[in-house]
Amino acid sequence: MRTKFKIIGHRLCPYVQRVVIAMLECGIPFDRVDIELHDKPGWLEDVSPLGRVPVLQAGEDTWLFESGSIAAFMDRQSGGRLMPDDPLAYALQDAWMRFADGMLSLVARIIYRDPDARSCDASVQALVRHLHELERRLWPDPYFSGSKFGLLDAVLASLFRSLPVLDRVSKVKLTANLSDRQRDWWHRVKDRRSVKEAVPANYDAAYAAFIAARNSHAGRILKRQGH
Numbered sequence: 540m541r542t543k544f545k546i547i548g549h550r551l552c553p554y555v556q557r558v559v560i561a562m563l564e565c566g567i568p569f570d571r572v573d574i575e576l577h578d579k580p581g582w583l584e585d586v587s588p589l590g591r592v593p594v595l596q597a598g599e600d601t602w603l604f605e606s607g608s609i610a611a612f613m614d615r616q617s618g619g620r621l622m623p624d625d626p627l628a629y630a631l632q633d634a635w636m637r638f639a640d641g642m643l644s645l646v647a648r649i650i651y652r653d654p655d656a657r658s659c660d661a662s663v664q665a666l667v668r669h670l671h672e673l674e675r676r677l678w679p680d681p682y683f684s685g686s687k688f689g690l691l692d693a694v695l696a697s698l699f700r701s702l703p704v705l706d707r708v709s710k711v712k713l714t715a716n717l718s719d720r721q722r723d724w725w726h727r728v729k730d731r732r733s734v735k736e737a738v739p740a741n742y743d744a745a746y747a748a749f750i751a752a753r754n755s756h757a758g759r760i761l762k763r764q765g766h
């Protein structure tokens with residue numbers, strides 16, 4: 540019998556969320572072990588080339604890294620519920636997931652690196668441009684993945700969830716820049732069981748506290764606000 544999958548993650552990480560959402564959607568049983576990023580266990584480097592999460596234990600000595608690869612593996616494992624069969628439709632979804640990954644990199648810049656209000660606002664503004672571009676080219680019908688909830692929805696859910704907290708660190712407001720269609724989609728998706736269960740119930744407070752512990756402009760703002 541195959542050993543049960545084990546996912547090593549972090550309770551708030553967006554990349555971990557997409558994997559957990561995919562596994563829950565596909566009905567694949569798994570164990571989840573969350574680590575602290577500031578105090579990583581020594582063995583993480585042995586199983587994850589860059590010491591990052593998520594990493595999935597797929598067999599006794601087989602570890603898979605990169606959230607996109609893990610989620611795609613889970614999807615194939617369960618017969619392809621979350622990605623289209625058609626090769627072109629598949630490639631398009633994949634391309635939009637990479638676009639969304641670019642947005643997550645901007646979020647990481649805001650959280651960890653932007654040192655002052657000017658650079659933080661510039662990153663938030665870049666996120667707004669991405670949201671507008673998404674709205675111009677792809678809209679949910681009723682999901683971003685099409686008629687069924689898919690991997691692209693999982694990736695965007697991990698991003699949309701963070702927007703209200705990010706609104707607190709810049710004068711540029713992300714939630715005010717969502718289109719009605721994007722807002723309706725999030726309203727529909729946020730209470731989905733897989734999406735809810737991918738993070739702790741107190742996500743907003745925990746995420747704000749996580750950012751407040753970083754030495755960035757966003758961190759200092761949230762610390763000053765008492766998270």
Ligand SMILES: N[C@@H](CCC(=O)N[C@@H](CS)C(=O)NCC(=O)O)C(=O)O
Pocket residue numbers: 549552553554576589590591592593604605606607
């Ligand atoms: N491209 C990777 C990104 C994973 C990633 O950056 N994870 C963060 C947590 S959200 C991490 O492990 N950071 C710790 C580090 O980089 O040392 C993926 O999709 O899995």
